[in-house]
Structures are given as structure tokens and as C-alpha cells.
Amino acid sequence: MIDIMANIVWMALIVIGGVLISWSVHFVPVGGAPAAMAQATGIGTGTVQLAAGAGLTGLVSAGYVMNVVDNLPLILASGAVGAMIMIAVTMIVGTWVYVYGVGCVPSSAKVKVDPLTHDRQDLYVSQGTEGHGLPTVCFVSGVIGGALGGIGGALIYYALLKVGMAVTEVNANLVGLVGIFAVGIFFVNAVIPSYNIGGTIEGFHDPKWKKWPKAVISSFVATIFCAIVAVIAISQMGGL
Amino acid sequence: MSAGGAGGEAKGGYPPNTIIGIGAAGGLLGIYLAHFLSGINPAFSFLGGIGAICAIVWGADAVRRVASYGLGTGVPSIGMIALGMGIVAALFGLSVGGIAGPIVSFIAAAVIGAIIGVLANKVIGMGIPIMERAMVEIAGAGTLAIIGLSTVIAGSFEYGAVIENVVSTGFIAMIFIIGGMGILHPFNANLGPDEKQDRTLSVAVEKASLAMIISGIASSINEGMGAAIVTVLVGLAIWYMAFNKYYGFVKRDAHAVVGTGLLPSAEELE
Amino acid sequence: MEPLISMGVLALIGVAATIAGASEDLESDVGSQSNPNSQVQLAPQMMFPHRIYNKAVSGEPPSNALMSAVGATGAVVLMDEFSLSPLFALVFGALIAAMVHGTFAVTSTMGRAASQRRFKQPVYLDMIRSHTPVIMGYAFITTFCILVVSFLMDSVLSHPFPLPLLAFIWGITVGAIGSSTGDVHYGAEREFQQFEFGSGLNASNSGNIVRFAESGLRNGYDNSWFCAKFGGPVTGIAFGMTVFLGNWITTVFDPARGVAEGWLSVVAGVIIVLILIFWNRKIEVAARNAFGPYKQDKTEEEAAA
Numbered sequence: 001m002i003d004i005m006a007n008i009v010w011m012a013l014i015v016i017g018g019v020l021i022s023w024s025v026h027f028v029p030v031g032g033a034p035a036a037m038a039q040a041t042g043i044g045t046g047t048v049q050l051a052a053g054a055g056l057t058g059l060v061s062a063g064y065v066m067n068v069v070d071n072l073p074l075i076l077a078s079g080a081v082g083a084m085i086m087i088a089v090t091m092i093v094g095t096w097v098y099v100y101g102v103g104c105v106p107s108s109a110k111v112k113v114d115p116l117t118h119d120r121q122d123l124y125v126s127q128g129t130e131g132h133g134l135p136t137v138c139f140v141s142g143v144i145g146g147a148l149g150g151i152g153g154a155l156i157y158y159a160l161l162k163v164g165m166a167v168t169e170v171n172a173n174l175v176g177l178v179g180i181f182a183v184g185i186f187f188v189n190a191v192i193p194s195y196n197i198g199g200t201i202e203g204f205h206d207p208k209w210k211k212w213p214k215a216v217i218s219s220f221v222a223t224i225f226c227a228i229v230a231v232i233a234i235s236q237m238g239g240l
Numbered sequence: 241m242s243a244g245g246a247g248g249e250a251k252g253g254y255p256p257n258t259i260i261g262i263g264a265a266g267g268l269l270g271i272y273l274a275h276f277l278s279g280i281n282p283a284f285s286f287l288g289g290i291g292a293i294c295a296i297v298w299g300a301d302a303v304r305r306v307a308s309y310g311l312g313t314g315v316p317s318i319g320m321i322a323l324g325m326g327i328v329a330a331l332f333g334l335s336v337g338g339i340a341g342p343i344v345s346f347i348a349a350a351v352i353g354a355i356i357g358v359l360a361n362k363v364i365g366m367g368i369p370i371m372e373r374a375m376v377e378i379a380g381a382g383t384l385a386i387i388g389l390s391t392v393i394a395g396s397f398e399y400g401a402v403i404e405n406v407v408s409t410g411f412i413a414m415i416f417i418i419g420g421m422g423i424l425h426p427f428n429a430n431l432g433p434d435e436k437q438d439r440t441l442s443v444a445v446e447k448a449s450l451a452m453i454i455s456g457i458a459s460s461i462n463e464g465m466g467a468a469i470v471t472v473l474v475g476l477a478i479w480y481m482a483f484n485k486y487y488g489f490v491k492r493d494a495h496a497v498v499g500t501g502l503l504p505s506a507e508e509l510e
Numbered sequence: 511m512e513p514l515i516s517m518g519v520l521a522l523i524g525v526a527a528t529i530a531g532a533s534e535d536l537e538s539d540v541g542s543q544s545n546p547n548s549q550v551q552l553a554p555q556m557m558f559p560h561r562i563y564n565k566a567v568s569g570e571p572p573s574n575a576l577m578s579a580v581g582a583t584g585a586v587v588l589m590d591e592f593s594l595s596p597l598f599a600l601v602f603g604a605l606i607a608a609m610v611h612g613t614f615a616v617t618s619t620m621g622r623a624a625s626q627r628r629f630k631q632p633v634y635l636d637m638i639r640s641h642t643p644v645i646m647g648y649a650f651i652t653t654f655c656i657l658v659v660s661f662l663m664d665s666v667l668s669h670p671f672p673l674p675l676l677a678f679i680w681g682i683t684v685g686a687i688g689s690s691t692g693d694v695h696y697g698a699e700r701e702f703q704q705f706e707f708g709s710g711l712n713a714s715n716s717g718n719i720v721r722f723a724e725s726g727l728r729n730g731y732d733n734s735w736f737c738a739k740f741g742g743p744v745t746g747i748a749f750g751m752t753v754f755l756g757n758w759i760t761t762v763f764d765p766a767r768g769v770a771e772g773w774l775s776v777v778a779g780v781i782i783v784l785i786l787i788f789w790n791r792k793i794e795v796a797a798r799n800a801f802g803p804y805k806q807d808k809t810e811e812e813a814a815a
Contacts, residue, residue, distance in 0.1 A: 033548040035694075037546065037549060037702070039698075039710055044689065046317070049689070060756070071769050081776050086683060086687075089748050091786075092789055096744055097695050097740070097741065098694060128713045129711065136790065172408040180416065181328060187320045191317045218356075218360070316568040316569045410586070410674035414678070420572065434628055457606070461586075483617075490624045494624040494633045495626070495632055496633070497635065498632050498633070502727070509559070
């Protein structure tokens with residue numbers, strides 16, 4: 001129990017990180033299988049995997065920066081930027097494919113006008129589909145989601161590494177353990193929200209987005225338990 | 241290996257409790273035998289792989305039962321959450337449990353799984369009746385698979401040995417994904433209206449034996465070539481038997497297994 | 511580190527990532543994986559049995575993460591236990607990964623077809639025999655390139671994560687990118703070329719995939735042949751850009767030289783993202799003007815009447 005009390009601040013950061021990841025998934029415009037056939041708006045893949053792809057890319061960036069400087073805001077910003085670049089590049093190339101390869105106009109079926117550009121959307125949705133591609137609002141939402149996920153992943157990594165640094169020096173053992181814990185906690189918090197939104201969402205303008213408190217509460221509770229066991233496991237490194 | 245003989249039940253022959261028994265008891269037994277016998281001769285570490293096979297078969301069966309309800313997103317998601325919980329619980333148990341490590345991990349995984357299962361049904365409202373139970377089972381199976389494969393590589397489930405040989409080298413990432421795929425792939429690969437339990441579980445054995453082979457290769461750094469070769473050969477033998485079993489089930493279940501041919505004609509499809 | 515050397519390594523990483531992305535997409539096209547495969551799966555149920563591989567291993571991210579992590583494990587063993595040169599170890603690791611991936615491909619296509627007995631979908635052994643080596647070949651290229659990227663990041667750019675963990679993460683990322691970009695070209699265009707271009711897939715046509723080729727029956731080769739012209743290369747560009755830009759900002763503005771440099775790298779990254787948002791908007795507007803609205807505006811009509 002001493003481990004937990006001494007690390008209460010880091011545990012709070014881990015939980016915040018988990019909650020941010022959970023929230024971030026609600027921003028990522030994912031259309032699931034129908035989007036891969038230009039049958040629904042968003043990126044044509046699964047929520048969990050895209051969020052994980054972006055967030056873990058952020059984790060790679062944050063891990064690199066944390067290796068050379070110890071500055072929390074900078075580490076979080078690096079995680080966010082790594083994830084934002086991954087998701088923005090994915091979406092711009094997705095737009096190339098939708099526009100040049102498939103020949104359809106980016107349009108949303110969930111809203112009549114794009115809340116950011118005020119362009120009409122319903123007229124550009126082709127027959128028998130639920131929209132296709134990535135209109136500006138989805139793109140911006142996705143970038144926000146990537147940033148939040150990157151911050152969340154970096155926060156978990158940073159906090160877990162700090163827990164370890166209190167008991168041992170930074171070596172391959174510690175980095176490996178903290179890295180895989182960050183990945184594990186990331187996956188738990190990426191799957192919970194994807195069950196909440198049923199696998200597809202267009203972004204913050206989607207009516208489903210309002211369901212986020214349910215996923216965030218679930219992730220909050222789940223991450224507390226993950227944080228407790230992770231902190232204890234890392235604290236035991238001191239005895240090795 | 242799982243013999244054929246599926247009963248006439250629509251849901252397939254083996255009742256869930258039998259599989260749970262095989263998975264939990266077989267998994268723990270394999271891990272403990274590997275741990276103690278490796279002290280005598282490192283070649284016995286392959287028993288950890290046998291334990292992992294039992295656990296993965298159990299996990300695949302639990303995925304089969306819960307994913308039949310439809311998760312709203314792909315089957316793989318449940319495998320990834322299982323291993324996400326499993327990895328944290330496994331290393332926690334080994335760090336505090338000492339000789340009882342795998343049991344502590346198993347209990348920790350069950351607790352976290354139960355919490356996530358309850359949250360999924362009560363807060364998120366997925367409404368899958370067996371969600372709580374399935375999450376407990378999948379998390380437990382994932383944890384045992386991770387510890388079993390780690391024991392193959394480290395030759396012991398002592399925390400220090402696992403950290404030194406499995407975590408710091410990064411092999412834990414390989415265990416994470418190959419254990420997860422062992423649990424999620426069998427049902428995903430056999431998805432369809434005519435899915436059969438014995439066929440799905442034979443894929444689980446086949447994929448778990450692949451996990452054992454790869455872990456065996458990884459174990460050569462720590463255990464030496466002799467022990468690694470034993471694990472790889474045992475794994476290959478199980479893989480060969482399981483694959484043939486699976487191919488037999490495919491020939492039994494498929495509409496037709498043909499060398500080559502045209503598409504079924506319109507009359508045939510009537 | 512010498513700036514020139516780090517720039518050279520960065521270029522090599524970018525190239526390897528680009529090849530990995532392209533081969534990842536073609537691997538998923540020749541075998542039909544991930545989201546577009548839902549239509550291949552659906553087709554027999556809609557009375558359209560086919561001769562297309564049904565590689566439902568899992569989503570692309572886990573399957574690519576598996577290949578990469580297995581390959582990295584093999585490579586680490588060969589480098590540490592047998593002290594082989596990295597180049598040989600990476601090739602051999604990728605070979606092991608390709609073989610493992612081959613078994614996953616075979617069990618999934620056989621299993622999915624066997625589970626469609628009531629729709630009379632046969633298991634075509636010649637199709638499995640001819641396509642599996644191609645799938646393994648692409649898997650080999652993808653894994654090797656991911657291992658090159660991870661190895662260079664580890665040994666030259668001194669990233670702290672161990673090789674298998676880094677390879678695992680890049681595997682997840684390449685799969686996520688491949689299934690988000692190139693797969694759309696396969697799913698929305700190649701599978702449904704018999705329908706009007708530029709409309710997306712009308713839900714009523716679901717499952718009615720193209721099953722006949724220029725001569726004979728359509729197979730995975732035909733699909734990868736088509737996707738190699740656009741879907742594959744752009745996937746390569748996407749993954750190459752992700753890896754290259756992500757590393758470029760920290761190589762040019764190295765946080766190791768001080769916190770201020772670190773913040774410059776963040777600013778550079780944000781500027782890149784803003785440019786991409788703006789670019790997306792330009793394409794969106796161009797598409798709206800070029801393809802025009804698909805429906806009449808009812809409110810305008812009423813106002814006119």
C-alpha cells in the first residue's frame with residue numbers, strides 16, 4: 001500500500017491519460033467496414049485500430065523525447081504531434097483515394113451543413129449511402145482525436161516511467177516494462193469507447209458523440225484498477 | 241488434441257465448463273511444471289507452451305461465445321482488450337506473488353475483467369448477457385497465455401527472470417500479439433453461419449502451437465539451443481497434428497473442397 | 511550525431527516505410543483482408559459465390575503487428591544468439607514472419623469458406639495454393655521493411671524501445687494506415703467496378719462483387735494488379751510520410767539539444783498538420799465543384815415555385 005500512497009500523483013496522471021484516450025476515440029471519424037466501400041462517412045477502418053495506430057505513433061515520439069529531456073509539457077506535446085501527424089497523413093491520403101480513386105465528394109450524412117465551413121452536405125450524399133469521405137469537420141475532429149490520444153499515451157508512459165525512476169535507474173528493463181504497460185493500458189482504453197459508439201462515428205458533430213461520458217466513466221474506473229496493479233508491479237523493480 | 245466427435249447440439253459439442261476446466265487447470269499446471277522442472281533441466285520449459293495452448297483454446301472458446309452476440313465492431317477488439325488487461329495483470333501477479341505468482345495474476349485478471357464486463361453492460365449498455373463472465377474468462381485466459389509463453393522463454397516465472405529475459409528484450413510485445421491472435425483469430429477465421437466449435441478450437445490449438453514455436457525460438461538466447469530445439473520440435477508436432485485435424489474438419493464441413501473448378505451454376509444454387 | 515548521417519538514415523527510413531506501406535496494401539488486396547473483405551464474405555450469402563481469397567486473419571493492424579513482432583523476435587535471436595550480421599538477421603526474421611503469416615492466411619480462407627456451407631461456397635484448393643505464396647511474398651517485403659525502420663531507429667537514432675516492441679508498434683500503424691487508405695480503392699472501386707463510377711456503393715448492391723475477369727474468373731491477382739496502380743502506392747506514401755515527418759521534425763529540431771529545440775519540433779509538426787487540413791479543404795472544394803451536387807435542393811425549388 002506504501003507504493004500506492006507514494007505514487008498517488010503519478011496514478012492520477014495515468015488515470016487522466018486513460019480518460020483522455022477514451023475521450024479521444026470519440027473524435028476520430030471512423031466509418032468501419034461501410035466506409036471502406038464509400039458507403040459511410042469517415043475513415044474505412046475500425047475505431048480501435050486507428051486510435052491505436054495514432055496513439056502508439058505518438059507513444060514512439062514521446063518515448064524518444066523522454067529519452068533525452070525531462071520536461072512534461074514537451075513530452076506531451078511531442079506525443080500529441082506524433083499522433084496528429086499520423087492521423088492527418090492518413091486522412092489526407094484517404095481523401096486522395098476517395099476523391100481521385102473512387103470519385104465521390106466528401107460529405108457527411110449526419111449533419112445538413114458542415115459546422116465549420118457551412119457547406120451543404122446532404123446534396124452531395126450519393127444514393128443508397130450514408131455519406132463518404134472526410135469533409136473538413138471530420139478532418140479537424142480527427143486531428144483533435146489524434147492529439148488527445150497522443151497526449152494520453154504519453155502521459156501514461158511518463159507517469160509509469162516516473163514511478164520506476166523512484167526505485168531504479170532507467171535501463172532496458174524499465175523502459176521495456178513501462179512501454180508494454182503503456183500499450184496494454186492504451187488498448188483497454190481504446191476498446192471501451194469503441195463499444196460505446198458501436199464501432200462507427202463521424203466526429204464531434206455526430207449525435208453519438210454525446211455518449212462520451214459513459215465511456216469516459218468506464219475508462220476512469222477501469223484505468224484506476226490498471227494503474228494500481230501497474231504501479232505495484234513497477235515498484236517491485238526496486239527489489240530486483 | 242481435441243478429438244472430433246462434436247455432439248449433435250447446435251452450439252457444438254464441448255460445454256463451456258469443460259473448456260474452462262481444461263484452460264484454467266491445464267494452463268496453471270503447465271506453467272508450474274515448467275517452472276519447477278526447468279530447474280532440473282531447461283528442456284522442460286516447453287511445458288509452459290503446453291499450458292499456453294490450453295489457455296488459448298479456452299480464450300478462443302470464450303471469444304466464440306461472446307462474439308456470437310455481435311460486438312458492434314470487429315471480433316479482434318475483444319482479443320486486444322483481453323491481452324491489454326492480461327499483460328498488466330500477469331506482470332503484477334508475478335511481481336508480488338512469488339511462487340503463487342500465476343495464481344495471483346489470474347485472480348487480478350479476473351477482477352479487472354469482471355470490472356470491465358460490468359462497466360460494458362451497466363454503464364455502456366452493450367446488453368450482452370454473458371459479457372461479465374466472458375470478460376473474466378478472456379482476461380484470465382490471456383493472462384495464462386502470457387505467463388505460459390513467458391515461462392517458455394525465461395525458464396521460470398520469477399519476476400526478475402521474466403523482466404530480464406522477456407520484457408527488456410521486447411519479446412513481451414511478440415507474446416502480446418501472438419497470444420492475442422491465438423485467442424481472437426480462430427473465431428474470426430471461422431466466422432459464418434456454419435461455424436463449428438471443434439473446427440474453431442482446432443485452429444486455436446494450431447495457432448497456439450505456432451506461438452509455442454516462436455517462443456521456443458526466442459528462448460534460445462536464455463535457455464540455450466538444446467531447450468529451444470525441444471520446444472520448437474514439440475510445437476511443430478502439435479502444429480502438424482492440429483493442422484491436419486483442422487483440414488479434416490474443413491473437408492467435413494465445407495460445401496465442397498475441390499482442386500479447381502468453376503463457380504457453382506445457377507441451378508446448383510437454387 | 512553528424513547531421514548528415516542522421517539525414518541519410520532518415521531518408522533510408524522513409525524509403526523503407528514507403529515500400530512497407532505499398533506492399534502491405536497489396537498484400538491485403540491479393541488476399542482480401544480487413545473491411546473490404548466484408549463484401550467478399552457477404553457475396554455467397556447474396557447468391558454470388560466467388561473465387562476470391564477470404565483472408566480474414568483479423569484486422570490489418572493486428573496481423574501486421576504479428577508479422578513485425580515475430581520477425582523482430584527472429585532477428586533479435588539471430589543477432590544476439592548467433593551474432594549474425596543485422597542485414598541477414600532481418601531477412602531471416604522476415605522469412606519466419608512470412609511463413610507464420612501464411613498459415614494464418616490459409617486457416618482463415620478455408621475456415622470462412624467452410625462456414626458458408628449453406629450458401630454453397632466451395633473451397634478452391636488451386637486458388638489457395640496459388641495465392642498463399644504471393645501473400646507470403648508481400649508479407650515478407652512488409653516485415654523486412656518494418657524491421658529496417660525499427661532497427662535503424664533503435665541502433666542509429668537510439669530510440670529507447672526494444673526492437674520487437676518498436677516493430678510491433680510500427681506494425682499496428684502500417685496496418686491502420688493500409689486499411690484506412692489503400693483498402694478503400696479496393697473496396698469502393700475494384701470490388702464494384704461493374705457499377706457507375708463516383709457514386710460510392712449503394713447499399714442495395716452490397717455483396718454483388720465483380721466475380722468475372724477480362725477472361726475467366728476474377729481472382730486476387732487481378733485485384734492487386736488494379737490496386738498496384740493507385741491504392742498501393744498512395745498507402746506507401748501515407749506510411750512513408752508518417753514515419754518520415756514524425757522523425758524529421760525531431761531530427762531537424764533535435765530535443766536532445768535543448769528544450770527550445772524540442773518546442774520548435776512541436777511547432778513544425780503543428781504547421782505540417784495545419785497544411786494538411788488546408789490541403790484537405792482544397793481537395794474537398796475542388797471535388798464539390800467538379801462532381802457537383804447529386805440532388806436538387808428541395809428548399810430552393812420550392813422557393814422558385
